[in-house]
Amino acid sequence: MRRILFLATLLTFFVPRLWAQEKKVVTGTVKDANGTLLPGVTVMEKGTRNGVMTAADGSFSISVQPAATLVFSFMGYETQEAAAGNGALSIVLKDDAKSLNEVVVTALGIKRETRKLGYAMTELKGSELARTNAINPVAALQGKVAGVDISGAAGGPQAANRIVLRGAKSLNGKDQPIFVIDGVIFENETADDAVNFGNVLKNFNQDEFESVSILKGAAATALYGSRAINGAVLITTKKGVTRKGLGVDVSQTVQFEHAYRAPIALQNVYGAGTTGFFNKDADNRNVIQWAGSNSFGPKMEGQMARLPNGEFVPYSAMPDNQMYVYQTGKYFNTNVAVEGGTDKANFRFSYSRLDNNSVEPNNKFARNSFSLRSSAIVSKWLSAEGGITYSFSNTLNPNRQGGDYTTQNSGRKWIYIFPRNYDPAYWSARYLGGPGRTTLQQDLLNDINPTHPGADYWFSLDNDRWERDERLLMGNMSLTATATDWLKFLVRGNFSNEQNTDDRRELGWGPNFGGSRGLYAISGTNRTQYTFTGMAMFSPRLNNEDFTLDVNLGAETWNSGIGNQYSARTNGGLRIPGQYTITNSVGPVDASNNKMLARKQINSIFLSGSLSYKNAFFLDVTGRNDWSSALMYPGGGGNYSYFYPSVSGAWEFTETFKGSLPAAITYGKLRASYAVVGGDTDPYQLNSGYQMEQLWNSGTSTGMPLYYLYNKDIFPNDNLKPSMANSIEFGADVRFLNNRLGVDVAYYKTNIKNQILNLDVAVESGVSKRFINAGNFQNQGVEIAINARPIENKDFSWDVMLNGSRNTNKIISLGEGITTYEMGEDQGLRVIAQVGKPYGVITTNYGYTPYQSTDPSKNGKPVITTSSSFPYQFQRGYAEVGNITPDFNLGLNNNFSYKNFSLGFLLQARIGGDIFSAxxxxxxxxxxxxxxxxxxxxxxxxxxxxxxxxxxxxxxxxxxxxxxxxxxxxxxxxxxxxxxxxxxxxxxxxxxxxxxxxxxxxxxxxxxxxxxxxASVFDASYVALREVSVGYTFPAKMVERWKLTKARVLLVGRNLGYLYNNLPDDINPESLRNNKTSAFSEYGGAPFVRNMALTVQLGF
Structure with missing residues (x-):
């Protein structure tokens, strides 16, 4: 018996070691459902720490125990297990948009599991944005995220779009989210009312976006401080991966843009005139009544009639004349990326060239972008990561809007100036006259009855030029030191430098292109910002294994506004026509806007803690204190220090009640949060002291002599306080039928108090403005996101994603003695905030005056009076005529996959929200x-x-x-x-x-x-077919024969049409004049444009 026990003991000691010595090598490849080989997939031997990552070609090789089970995991895909077996493995990972252990990027770049978050957030793959081929990434988000309201602008493809997360929150116009790109913060800056060149976001290459996280609530953005009071969009770019040798990714996109409908539908029955009849000449021949540019003349039936220049032509309809100036737009984008790396270091370098000729006449955009990102393990305790991006772009002739640029506003000309019998081919060939055709054919002071109508317009299209060059340099660097297995230190720095130069050239309208209209103007901005952050990250081991704790303690300094701006323009025309220099000015040069930029600094400390209990209860607490230079007064006083906390919690009840819930419930989480976020104001807005200016120095942006200008326009407020947003959020995430159906709902409520408002004051006071703290602006709403996979089998799957949101708001108070605050104005209408009413009420003094009567058949009807210029007119009076806030935002995304083919389409709807159509x-x-x-x-x-x-x-x-x-x-x-x-x-x-x-x-x-x-304020509801895509991924065996790692073709149609448009006369519902949150009007608009793109993606 003793011998038997002794032998058994020896066996139990040696057999495991004999097995360990008999490990085998398992090889294979990993790809997705489309057959694309996946690099960077984690391959682990189950129950051990033994693991590897797949190479760029999706291959792996791992040494394991003979009976081992391998676990394959990759973000965005379902985790899969497979027995080691004896042959090579071919693993196919399935997409999993709602993985239970999905890791996402949150504030300050901290990666967290979504199941542990106590607030709502959405993360999209970068490819979701890149495939839209939208120059501005804001447009690419349309319809894809609940609680996000995006509106288009009419400036052209490069134009800045409006984006609002969970409703407007500010009365001062600054209520759009920040964009955080690899840690560098940018604002979605608002563009000029009439000339929308876009903003800095258009200078980024979306092909290099790895992921995009949308942080909508205050709890999600609290660590970013006051700059993120309106939410944040976090963009992480691609980085290198561990692989054998170098890898090369190449993509080429060719897109055609077609203007398929004018900005507004015009009639094609009646031509020029006001009486419905022709005038007659001495020979009783028809003469077109061109005076006033009206289209109330006779029916256009081909009658011969005399034009203003004396020629006789058929008086006929020109059904497509307003489409004459639009062309087929062409978009070309080439992206090349090279990457490589070992287990110690990696890199990724990319270059992108984009060229876009818009459908708008002479509107072009070109961009070159370079980026490099690298990381390295310097030692056992130190790692480094960094990146740099350089981009330069050129924008030419954005589409003009409004009445400020009447000559260049294409839409306005066809609506307001050209009658419906106007022949663009005829008149565009006749706008020049005089010796050598060097003089405009009409006296523009006689625009009411011109001899060559539209000469100014055609002249401007052919000769005027407004161009902007932009340069962006952005860099980031971080060092992470691991002191122990529970303590790390992070030091991070980033910067960005933006340089913009505008060059505007216009010829004169007089003989030899002379005259006072000749113009040359140049302006520019050079702006730098930088941020330094230090953080200690604790993950202490707790005695109770039911608890885990992570604590981050950090400090940060942000500096912006380092730089200057300059401008100069000629006055009174050009002495030598066509010679575009400032010194060629007829009159004194106007150079009144040269100055150093207003600098601003915010210093901060912050703390965040994450506690979990039994892997089911999760609690996050944050606190941040900012010291803002914008709220500090010259003497050093002021309310420049402000603290704001947040707390959020989540309960994963399916973990608590594991095994006792109905089988249909796969996963369930309840969440709640409360947060406060502070906000400040622009620099130098509070002081009635001096501000730094510069003298013009021949167009250079450096070396300008400095001087100080006394700023006496602002009445100082010695007790100005930071604004504070108090927000609560409740939500639930429940999934059923093994993740085949998921529902995520959220309710939020935010009160923004002590907003910093700029009020006009009486001239007699000696100043023009004063700043005050005022108001309580309440914003609340609900969001829902439904994800379903109705069909799934070996070769075919169908995924449906529905998102919707409704936001309501109310102005609780504005301040003592203040009941109304104006946020914008256009054409005699205003958009206001008024106590007791929702945000964004549209009012006008040019509304109908309702008749007051006890007779119900007359009561409320418009009042009619006599007129000095017409027989009668409606009596005009004050009226509230609409509200800019939509009632609902909806998105419906469907994706089908059959073997190597994919098909997707996106419907997007905006229900409610009024606009004024000039x-x-x-x-x-x-x-x-x-x-x-x-x-x-x-x-x-x-x-x-x-x-x-x-x-x-x-x-x-x-x-x-x-x-x-x-x-x-x-x-x-x-x-x-x-x-x-x-x-x-x-x-x-x-x-x-x-x-x-x-x-x-x-x-x-x-x-x-x-x-x-x-009469021209309408509900701008619409339902758009936003996107349709068809893709094919070539099979792995075929790709391998081609010596490639991947090959895919993708056909994408964007903005294909409207299934419903509530606006009369087919007005384009997405042609706002600018991207301000308070924007409510269009004037000239933009044509309806659909895009068709073919993309080829190859990997080597």
Whole structure:
């Protein structure tokens, strides 16, 4: 018996070691469902720490025990296990958009498991943005994330878009999220009202985006401080991977852009004129009434008629004349990336060249971008990571908007200036005259009755040039020191430098292109910011294994506004036409905006702690204190120090009740958070002291003499405090049927108090502005995201993702004695914040005045009065006419996969939210828009009548309104008659008034002088087919024969059309004048453009 026990003991001691000596090598490849080989996949021997990562070609080789089980894991894919076996393994990982152990990037670049987060966040793969081929990454997010409201702008493909997370939060116009790109913070800056060159975001290469995280709530962004009070979009770029040799990724995209519809639908029945008839010359020949550029003339039926220049042509419709200037846009993007690395160091270098010729005339964008990212394990205790990006771009002639650039605003010309019989091919060939064709063909002071209409427009398209060069240099570096297995130290620094130069050139309109209109203007900005961060990261071992704890303690300093701006422009024309230098100015040079940029510094300390209990309860606590130079006064005082905390918690109830819940419930988590985030203001806004200026120095941006200008416009507030946003959030994430169905819901509520507002003051005070703390702005809403996989089998899968959000808000208070605060104005309308009402109310003093009567058939109808320029007009008065906030935002994404093929389409909807259309307003007054066809003949509701010239007509129109009390008119018989209190219809039936001609009727609504702006405010709801994509990944065996690691082709259509558009006359609902949060108007708009792109991606 003793011998048996002795032998058994020997066996138990030696057999495991014999097995350990009999390890075998297992090889194989890992790819995704499309057959793309996956580098960087973690391959672990289950139950051990033995593991490797797949190489760039997806291959792996690992030595394991003979009966081992291998575990394959990769972010964004389901973890999979496989027995080691005897042959080579071929592993196919399935996409898993909702992996339970998904790791995401959160504030300050800290990686966390989503299951442990007590707030809502969304992470997208960088490829989701890159495949849209949108120059600005904001546009690429449209419809893909709950709680994100994105609106387009009309400046062209490079234009900056508006993005708002969980509703507007600020009354001072600064309520868009920050963008954090590899740790460097950028703002989605607002663009000029009329000329939208875009902002710095267009200078980044989206092909190099690895992931994009959207942090919407205050708890998610608290560690970023006051700059992230409106949320944050975190972008992490790609880095090198461990592999054998060098790897090369190449992608080439060719895209064509087609303008398939004008910014607004125009009628093609009636041409130039106001009376519905031709004028006649001495020979009784037809003469077109061109005066005033109206389109209330005769029907266009091919009659011969004389043009303003004396020639006779057929008077015919030009159905597509407003599309004449648009061209087929072309987009080319080449991206080449080289990467390599060992287990000690890696790198990735990329170069991208993008060229885009827009559909807009002479609107171009070109960009070159270089980036390098590298990391290294310097020693056992020290690692380093860094990157640098350099980009330079050129934007030429953005699409002009509004009335400030009447000559260059294409949309406005066709709506307001050109009648519907205008032949662009004819007039564009005749805009020059004089000796050598060096003079504009018309006297622009006679725009009411020109001899060569549109000459200024064609001249501008061919000769004017407004160009911007931009250069961006961005870098980051971090060092991580591991002191123990529970203590690390991080030191990180980053910087960015932006240099922009504008060059504007315009020829004169006089002989030999001379005259006062000639212009040369140059301006530029050189701006630098930098940040240094230090952080200690603790992960102490606790005696109780049920608890885990992570603590981060850090300090940070951020400096911005280091640099200057300069500008100069000629005055009174160019002495030598076409010679574009500042010294060529006829008059004194205007160089009044040269100055050092206002500098700002924020110093901070912060603390964050994460505690978990039994891997089911998770608690996060943060605290941050900022010291802002913007809130410090010259004497050193002020409320420049402010602290704000956050706390969030999550309970994974499926872990607590494991095994006792219904089998259909795969995963469930409840979460809640409370957070406070502080905010400051721009630098030098609080002091009535001196500000640094510079003198013009021949166009150079450095070396300018400095001087100090006394700033006496601001009344100082010695007790200005930081604004504070207090936010709560509750949510749940529940998944069913083994992750085949998932629902994520969130409710949030934010109160922003003590906002820093800039108020105008009486001139008698000696200053123009004062800053105050005011207000309580409440914002709340709900979000829902549903993910489902209705079908899944060996070869086919179908994924559905639905997201939706609804946000409501209210102005609780504005401050003592303040009930209204104006946030924007255009064409006589304002968007305001008013106590007791929602944010973004649109008001005007040019609204309908409702008639007050006890007669319900008359009460509330518009009041009609007599007019000095027209027979009658509606009485204009103050009115609240709309609200800019949408009721709902929705997105529906479907992705199908069959073997190596993929198909996806995205629907995006914005329900509610009003806009003012100046195009509709003035197009109505001019008779150009399609909706003005109503009433112009008997078939469309016109009445038979005889005008004052004795001509029989069938286009009489009756305005729906009531004459103001006391109104006296002259009847057709010449008698005076009081009609006060009568409707126009009643007065007509009594014989007191005649029907109105279409010109007079529509002028009551849309004429610039007497029109009703309220009539052109509309609900801008729409449903868009935002994206359709078809892809094919070539099989691995075929790719290997080609000596490649991957090969894929992708066909993508963007902005393919609108399934529903609530706006009249097919107005483009995404053509706002700018990307400000308070933007509410369009004027000229942009054409409807769809894009079709082919992308080829290869890996070597």
């Amino acid at each position: 195009s509709h307003q003035y197009g109505t007054g001019r008779g150009t828009v399609e909706s003005t066809l109503a009433g112009r003949d008997a078939a469309s509701g016109g009445l038979a009548w005889t005008d004052n010239e004795g001509r029989a007509r069938n286009d009489g129109m009756i305005p729906d309104g009531v004459f103001a009390d006391g109104t006296t008119i002259r009847t057709p018989s010449g008698a005076e008659q009081e009609v006060g209190g009568m409707t126009y219809q009643e007065a007509y039936e009594a014989g007191y008034v005649k029907p109105l001609s279409p010109y007079n009727y529509y002028s009551m609504i849309g004429d610039w002088g007497i029109g009703i702006r309220e």
